[in-house]
Amino acid sequence: MAKLWAIVIKEYRHLIRDPKTLLMIVFTPLIVTILFGLGYGGSPGRVPIALVLEDMSSLGYRLALKIRNVPPFDVAYTPRTRYEAMDLILDGEVFAVVIVPRDFEEEVMKGRGFIEVIVDEANPLIADLLASALDKIAYEIQLQVSEKARHPVVKVIIRTVYGPTVSKMESFMPLVLGVLLHLVPMSLISISICRERELGTFEQLVMTPISKWDIIVGKLIAYYTATMSDLVLTLAIAVVLFEVRVRSSLMDLIIFSSAFLFCSLSIGMLISVLARNQLQAQQASIFFFIPSLLFSGAFTPLKMLSPFARTMALTLPMPYFVNGIKALMIRGFSLLDVLYDLEAILIIAMLYFLSAIYMLKLKL
Amino acid sequence: MVRNLFKLLLPPWIKRAMEYVVLLKDLTKRFGSFTAVDRLNLSIDRGELFGFLGPNGAGKTTTIRMICGLLEPTEGEILVFGHRMPQERIKVLKRIGYMPQHFGLYEDLTVYENLDFYASLYGMSRNEKRRRINELLDVLLLKPYVRTPAGKLSGGTKKRLALAVALIHEPELLILDEPTAGVDPPLRRMFWKYFKELNKAGVTIIVTTHYMDEAENCRRLVLMSRGKILAEGSPLEVKRRAFGGDLISVRVRHKDKHVLMAFEEKLKQLPGILEASLRGLYDHGTEYLVIVEDASELIDDIVRIAENAGLEVSVSQVQVSLEDAFIKLLEGEHGQVMGDSY
Numbered sequence: 261m262a263k264l265w266a267i268v269i270k271e272y273r274h275l276i277r278d279p280k281t282l283l284m285i286v287f288t289p290l291i292v293t294i295l296f297g298l299g300y301g302g303s304p305g306r307v308p309i310a311l312v313l314e315d316m317s318s319l320g321y322r323l324a325l326k327i328r329n330v331p332p333f334d335v336a337y338t339p340r341t342r343y344e345a346m347d348l349i350l351d352g353e354v355f356a357v358v359i360v361p362r363d364f365e366e367e368v369m370k371g372r373g374f375i376e377v378i379v380d381e382a383n384p385l386i387a388d389l390l391a392s393a394l395d396k397i398a399y400e401i402q403l404q405v406s407e408k409a410r411h412p413v414v415k416v417i418i419r420t421v422y423g424p425t426v427s428k429m430e431s432f433m434p435l436v437l438g439v440l441l442h443l444v445p446m447s448l449i450s451i452s453i454c455r456e457r458e459l460g461t462f463e464q465l466v467m468t469p470i471s472k473w474d475i476i477v478g479k480l481i482a483y484y485t486a487t488m489s490d491l492v493l494t495l496a497i498a499v500v501l502f503e504v505r506v507r508s509s510l511m512d513l514i515i516f517s518s519a520f521l522f523c524s525l526s527i528g529m530l531i532s533v534l535a536r537n538q539l540q541a542q543q544a545s546i547f548f549f550i551p552s553l554l555f556s557g558a559f560t561p562l563k564m565l566s567p568f569a570r571t572m573a574l575t576l577p578m579p580y581f582v583n584g585i586k587a588l589m590i591r592g593f594s595l596l597d598v599l600y601d602l603e604a605i606l607i608i609a610m611l612y613f614l615s616a617i618y619m620l621k622l623k624l
Numbered sequence: 625m626v627r628n629l630f631k632l633l634l635p636p637w638i639k640r641a642m643e644y645v646v647l648l649k650d651l652t653k654r655f656g657s658f659t660a661v662d663r664l665n666l667s668i669d670r671g672e673l674f675g676f677l678g679p680n681g682a683g684k685t686t687t688i689r690m691i692c693g694l695l696e697p698t699e700g701e702i703l704v705f706g707h708r709m710p711q712e713r714i715k716v717l718k719r720i721g722y723m724p725q726h727f728g729l730y731e732d733l734t735v736y737e738n739l740d741f742y743a744s745l746y747g748m749s750r751n752e753k754r755r756r757i758n759e760l761l762d763v764l765l766l767k768p769y770v771r772t773p774a775g776k777l778s779g780g781t782k783k784r785l786a787l788a789v790a791l792i793h794e795p796e797l798l799i800l801d802e803p804t805a806g807v808d809p810p811l812r813r814m815f816w817k818y819f820k821e822l823n824k825a826g827v828t829i830i831v832t833t834h835y836m837d838e839a840e841n842c843r844r845l846v847l848m849s850r851g852k853i854l855a856e857g858s859p860l861e862v863k864r865r866a867f868g869g870d871l872i873s874v875r876v877r878h879k880d881k882h883v884l885m886a887f888e889e890k891l892k893q894l895p896g897i898l899e900a901s902l903r904g905l906y907d908h909g910t911e912y913l914v915i916v917e918d919a920s921e922l923i924d925d926i927v928r929i930a931e932n933a934g935l936e937v938s939v940s941q942v943q944v945s946l947e948d949a950f951i952k953l954l955e956g957e958h959g960q961v962m963g964d965s966y
Binding site for chain 1: 714717722729732741744745
């Protein structure tokens with residue numbers, strides 16, 4: 261026990277006396293959170309589109325008015341012909357063109373009405389957004405027409421839960437926390453053992469009657485408490501500067517994040533045990549981080565990934581963390597509701613932790 | 625009681641091994657196709673001050689690291705205090721103090737913090753730690769640097785700190801890899817004085833060096849070159865082995881050539897003389913270089929023969945350095961290699 265404690269104290273001294281690690285622990289969460297906050301916290305930007313109104317009927321105007329008021333879009337150009345509009349889209353001035361064709365109202369009354377949309381598929385997200393927005397508008401117009409003609413109609417009423425609104429920044433918080441509590445601890449601890457090997461301090465260290473557990477657990481404790489400050493810092497900035505609400509109890513959030521932190525550190529520790537030098541360790545931890553980020557479930561829900569990617573994602577701790585944090589922070593669940601994710605994270609963590617202990621050789 | 629009974633049941637070779645501090649059997653280490661240590665057989669007794677001597681790349685550090693259990697041998701066996709290395713190293717680590725060739729302490733920790741850290745790893749209590757650290761700080765003159773980060777120390781001070789760490793747990797066996805490399809002469813002398821004191825107090829010391837002069841301090845040593853042992857024994861024995869015996873210079877003076885030649889014949893016939901050769905002429909006299917088994921016994925005899933022949937004579941033992949011996953041995957080895965290939 262005294263040996264373990266000696267390692268912990270020694271690691272603290274390293275951390276405190278090395279300005280680089282201190283900078284990384286404090287400034288990474290600061291910068292990342294503020295960047296996310298500035299990018300997604302304020303009012304969103306608008307996407308320029310072009311509108312060609314070939315039909316001058318009242319229904320045509322009504323449609324045009326509705327299109328102008330669809331939130332993320334901004335009708336930046338109203339060219340007279342579709343050919344001018346095509347030029348705009350090819351030049352990259354607008355992301356999409358909406359064309360209300362000649363005789364639109366007449367055709368609608370005959371039951372053959374349509375509007376044309378030309379989208380730049382290079383931006384599939386915008387194409388999807390626009391398509392759904394126009395579907396909604398078309399549906400509303402149809403409702404009005406049908407109601408006037410006293411045809412039977414079916415209305416869709418959307419209500420939200422966990423609302424009334426979840427701000428952009430709040431919806432990004434699981435990702436921000438995931439990135440910070442994964443990359444920072446992992447890359448920090450990944451150099452801790454191979455640095456000792458590189459500097460030659462390992463040779464003296466392993467001549468003492470110390471066990472592998474002492475070395476690994478001691479380092480984990482030191483780095484765990486040091487990087488716990490990242491969680492506190494990130495939450496503080498998000499809450500104070502960007503008005504993010506934590507809907508669950510803070511204790512639950514901290515316990516859940518601790519498990520994830522332990523997991524990130526264990527992965528980094530295994531990397532450190534296996535790497536031959538510090539550079540290799542840093543590269544390995546970034547290499548590990550990329551699939552974690554892509555398959556985190558923060559960009560696209562896991563269910564929409566291909567089966568292969570989904571299987572791969574399930575072996576990574578990040579998706580469980582993002583899922584669990586979403587449930588805690590946004591939905592306001594308690595720890596008991598995210599036990600599945602917590603267990604998954606702990607199992608993965610133990611796997612890496614035990615492998616690190618097994619693989620560490622007290623030799624040169 | 626049970627332990628003694630158990631000892632009785634052990635095979636004799638293990639019993640013998642338990643009396644040695646270090647026993648190497650056919651120890652071989654290869655790195656790829658390069659053989660760093662080649663079938664080394666060696667035993668080091670309790671209480672020895674044992675030296676590994678040789679040029680850089682002779683395989684000294686590799687041997688030392690294998691004895692410490694830091695490297696796994698390719699072939700052969702290592703027993704330290706009767707325990708197999710590296711399999712049973714955990715059982716003997718507490719009894720070994722090790723000072724590596726390169727500074728292996730934490731440069732961002734102060735002198736005191738380094739010592740305290742290592743003392744804790746050996747499981748010492750708080751009072752024990754304080755007593756031992758202060759003792760070592762005094763003996764190794766480290767008091768003024770207590771709060772200095774180890775990285776800011778000069779080369780010699782770093783070596784002293786490394787030695788202090790190696791000694792922190794009062795080990796029975798002290799293994800020092802090039803302890804005096806890059807150390808100035810006064811400090812080197814201090815180190816050796818201290819090593820001898822420790823040795824007298826019962827600590828077995830194994831030391832490597834490529835300084836031939838300081839190897840004279842060892843009670844026993846091996847000369848290594850390219851992974852092999854060239855010679856083994858006390859410094860005196862090694863020198864005798866290199867030249868085939870002690871070297872004596874005999875200077876005689878006489879005008880008559882025939883008298884000199886008669887003396888030379890007699891000299892060669894003297895029992896105990898292994899070789900006598902003309903070394904040179906000077907001041908109307910002649911110098912012979914004589915190799916004998918033991919100089920102390922024969923000097924008187926030589927003087928007697930010369931005086932009986934009516935010669936003016938001066939006899940002195942040639943002080944051979946280990947360096948001379950080493951070069952002589954290396955030449956012999958190279959000659960052999962040449963001979964093999966032609």
